[in-house]
Amino acid sequence: MKLKRIPIFLLIFAILVFCGCTKNESEQITISESSQEDGQDTKDVSSTGEERYIVMMGRSVMQDWFNHWGWDGESPMRLDRYTLEYEELSPPPYIIDSVRGIMNELPENKKDIVFFKLCFDDFEGDDNAGSNLERNKKYIEDVYNIVVQEHGAKLIIGNALPKVIAQTDIYLVWNHQQYNSWLNDFWEEHPDDMTVFNMYDLVTNDLGATYEDLTISEDDSHLKDEAYNFFDNVFFDMLDNLY
Numbered sequence: 001m002k003l004k005r006i007p008i009f010l011l012i013f014a015i016l017v018f019c020g021c022t023k024n025e026s027e028q029i030t031i032s033e034s035s036q037e038d039g040q041d042t043k044d045v046s047s048t049g050e051e052r053y054i055v056m057m058g059r060s061v062m063q064d065w066f067n068h069w070g071w072d073g074e075s076p077m078r079l080d081r082y083t084l085e086y087e088e089l090s091p092p093p094y095i096i097d098s099v100r101g102i103m104n105e106l107p108e109n110k111k112d113i114v115f116f117k118l119c120f121d122d123f124e125g126d127d128n129a130g131s132n133l134e135r136n137k138k139y140i141e142d143v144y145n146i147v148v149q150e151h152g153a154k155l156i157i158g159n160a161l162p163k164v165i166a167q168t169d170i171y172l173v174w175n176h177q178q179y180n181s182w183l184n185d186f187w188e189e190h191p192d193d194m195t196v197f198n199m200y201d202l203v204t205n206d207l208g209a210t211y212e213d214l215t216i217s218e219d220d221s222h223l224k225d226e227a228y229n230f231f232d233n234v235f236f237d238m239l240d241n242l243y
Contacts, residue, residue, distance in 0.1 A: 051081045052243050053112040054156075057089050057099060059119045060222060061161060068228040082239060085110070092122060092135070096142045103151045113243060114147045115197070117158030120221050123179070125172030133175050137182055144186075148193045154243070155194040159183050162200065163221040165209040173208030176200065195242060202230045 056062055066086045069077050076085040090098035099116070118139065124132040140157060147155045160176040162168065180200055187196045203223065205211050212218065214227040 048243070049081070051083070052239070053110050054082055054084045054115055054239075055087055055102070055106065055110060055113070055153075056084055056115040057087045057102065058115075058117045058158075059089055059091065061119060062086060062117065063088065064222060065228055065231065068225055068232075080236070082236075091119070092139075095122075096139060096146070099143055100146050103146055103153075106151075111151050111153045113154045113156065115156040115158065116143050116147070117197075117199070118160070120161040120163050123160055123172060123175050125169040125175060127171075129171040129175040133178055133182075136179055140183065140186060144190065144194065148190070156197055157183060157187075157194065158197045158199045160200050161221075162204045162208060162210045164212070164215050164218055165207060166219050167221060168207070168209040170208075176204075176208065195238070197235060197238060199231060202234065203227050 056066075058065075063086060066077060066084070069079065069084075071077055071086070076083050078084075087102045089095050089102075095118075103111070103114075118136060122136065143157070144155060147153050159180045162176060163172065180198075183196055187194060203210050203214050210221060210223070210227075214224055216222045216224065
């Protein structure tokens, strides 16, 4: 599916955005943290306070998160009652084969909780936005089937991450927002064995791009430690509430 014309709601969105309808950045981040915590609290809480093993699947952003924690590059991380193991995923179109391979090789005692996220480079704008959205939805359905149905683990999915403004167009913003909305609907269909970690709202400005002071540079969408601090504050509260 290719997008040849800009839908009317995107035109309205663009007009509102570029007319300067923005909030103070520090205020927006505070609001985002609160909304994320509220969103997680609406789900059933089943925390046991026991030790949990979390296999975290991703690519550069996930590895940088581990580096933020002081990772040695090899061993799993022990943070409070959580043991976190980084598993690097292959990029599309091999990402699902990568998930399947990791799960098949994991010992049973590590098939506890799996965190999966697509990289920001896995989302496209321009004419590819529509077909890219459908591809990414299928990836999530496949991941759920492998992790939950085949291996019996709990699943956390990190939602879309934005890019710097120089790499962002309204089609990419639309793609992110449609994906995140669909992901929340998918969560509602499977509330007992998965959840969504809302990373997007923690680092995204009103233009649908990453806050400039949270990225490595104006043309590099990788995140600074400040962004990972925002993730930490919400992520571990979510884990404590749910697991």
